[in-house]
Amino acid sequence: MWLHKGVFSSVLLLASPYAWNAYPVFIKICFIISVIAVSGIVIAMLNIYLWRIISKRKEEKKKHLAADINQLLLLTVVMEPSMQKDSGTPMEKFDTRPFLKLGLQDKDVRTILVSELINYRNYFSGSIADRVRKLYLALSLDKEARINLYKNNWEVKVNALTELFKMNLEVDHDYLRQLMHDKNRYIRDFARLSLIKFTKGDPLKLLREITEPISQWESFEIFLVFQQKQYFTLSSLEGLISPDRDPSLVSLSLKLAVYFKDLSAVKLIIDLIQTPDLKLRAEAISSLGKLGAVNAEAYLVSIYKEQPHSIQLEILTALGRIQSGRYLDFLENEFISSSDFEIKKHASDAIIKLHPLSEETIDKLLSNTKALDQRILSHSLNPLINAL
């Protein structure tokens, strides 16, 4: 009863404008915040509702539009060229009227069309990818992208760079060089990527110009560009595989050396092993293994004892990968004499990798060892475990 009376009287009191002046400041602040919060609740609810309704309509519109565009693209770029011929349209020319009818001046339409074209280029190669590019040019879609390259908004600039990059269209190299020093990291990333892709000469020259660390993501993208790049010769990696460079760039250069089987880089990699950066040292040793650098084996074995544990493991793995079999005894000795589980495991894996050269050693070890050693050998020998 008293609670009810209290609440009732206070509602009356709160409603009275005369009481407001008598309230302490903190109550006034709380009251004002409450009013703001209540208004916020109404606005937030309306926003959630309206946002969802609007985005639902937009999504539906986009879905229909994407389906129409997809249909047009299938007919225009994927359909058999012979069918195109029958229709009387020359193979290298496109009937752009159906696309223009979509209303390319509408930002949404352009965005969806470009995104579909990029998808087609991602998923098709050869003549279809080439026709997609030609259609993009025939529709003059590149014009807006080229204008956007000079806009102030960094996101617009990055989108333009990406779009042209995906469509395999060059951008003024001087401007790209300028963008390589932009304060936005994404602009710098894409400017570098475009330059590496479109530079006619030695793409490694551009890697040499990079002075800042690059993220792993960027190194993935650069690596993909190198993988897909045609008609180029990889120059010497000298100056790139060097302890003086940023480790992220050296790491990328090592991966490129391995991918392009650049045996001329072996000496540079051996020199890199002296770096105090353990992660980089491990990567260098791993690269020697992947390159099958037989001439590095003796050096690796000679430094083995003085190296930290993680580097010793890398050396053992590298000896297995090189597959010369010259240091089979060394591996066997490490496997038997070491008390460290990981050393044993890596030595065992290396011995198995040397098969068939190590067949006799494996048989000997299988019959002479017990318990943990047997278990490790069986582990390394099991194709089910190593199927990954």
Added chain:
Amino acid sequence: MKQFLNQFFESYQNLVFVYCCAIYTIYAMLTLFSYLSIVANMRRNRIREKLVMIQSPLSPGISIITGAFNEELNIIHNVRSLLNMNYPLFEVIIVNDGSTDKTLEKLIQEFELTEVTFAYHYFIHSAEVQRIFKSENPACSNLLVIDKANGGCKADAINAGINASSYPYFLNTDVDCILDNDTLIQLIQPFVDDEKRVIATGATLRMVNSCIVDSGVLAEAKVPRQLLPAFQEIEYIRSFVLGKMGWNLINGIPNVSGGLGMFDKEIVIKAGGYDPSSFGEDMDMLMRMSKYMLDTKQEYAIRYIPQSLCWTEGPSTLKVFKRQRVRWGRGLYQIFSTYYKLMFNPKYKMLGWVVLPYNFIFELCAPLVEFLGIICYIYLIASDLINWPFALVLLLFVYSFSIFITLLAILWDQLVIRRYRVKEVLKLCLFVFIEPIIYHPMVMIFALMGYINQFFKAKSHWGHMERKGFTQASKIEIIS
């Protein structure tokens, strides 16, 4: 005595007011921070194309590790769904943690498992590993099943999985969780794209309770029909989208959920792995990882992404919910009794000056402050000392502000994910209005019970989450 009590409660009122204002100021800041964080994430996602990770031969390998204890109902479909993740290089490690049902038998039969001689090494502690299986089916060559003695907790099972894992990163999840197909791509991105060394990442978790699941894949997202899971859904959105994303902006995330988190294996092992004796093993792990990084003077970051990638079954009965929250309460208390020395220690930078003090004052102490506040309120009413108009204004202030903040969290969430239909979202918004009245007091009481249990070192066990199970033959709605 009465005069003393009156004075005490008078002062306490002022303290609570200051406390409340402080926490609301922090919430307002977190709301702003989370918005900025979400916008940055959305921008980055537009720029960074996931195809790069799929195509790149350099993408790092990831081990998905999950413990399974008596999970025969869902295990097959969920493992299948894990094996179908969209990522170029990963393995799935299922740790059968001494199940007493047919979990292991089902796995062996379904995935053509065969026992292998595996050189298992205890890099970090786990209960005894008895057998290890690999699939003879080439389609499941990346599946590894560990059969171990029951360790009594998830931490022990995950440790066993870490010991057997092959890759530098691992995803810690629960076997009953439904994961988005792109979970690995999304969670690995901060590791490879951040300027600092990222040691852990996490994403938003949601309730799967009323969703439609087809063969371990989420077919349609629905807001839980029952009150308890619906409240938990709201709590999760607030905590992940607003809290974690807000802290993400200033690199102050205290915890990556045990339901879904990706970790740098090297740091986890160097920090000693998960602690099986901890009731809050996820927060404890992150504390130790952060401590290790700071002790060794390495810069690091813990990142969260706003995308909902994991759908988990939340407790739908009060009994299970109470058990879960009491355990969480114990875990939080345990964390602070272990790491209190890190607080205000200059060596621990952000962790020592912001993360731990915030969590101590506004997470650990909150239930206590609130409980005493309620006692104070009752006393003042009973003594007829209450100023009703003021009390009502304060109540309106607290209530309206908390509703507003939660609705903003839902709004931010809608910017990222639109898997719910409009009707479902509005239903969720309605639950927001009753959540502070029904759900919040329960959470407070259970947390206090956890503190008391921990203080008196009461015996406790993890308990098993009673699952309703996903009947998978066709699209069947799971109503918990």
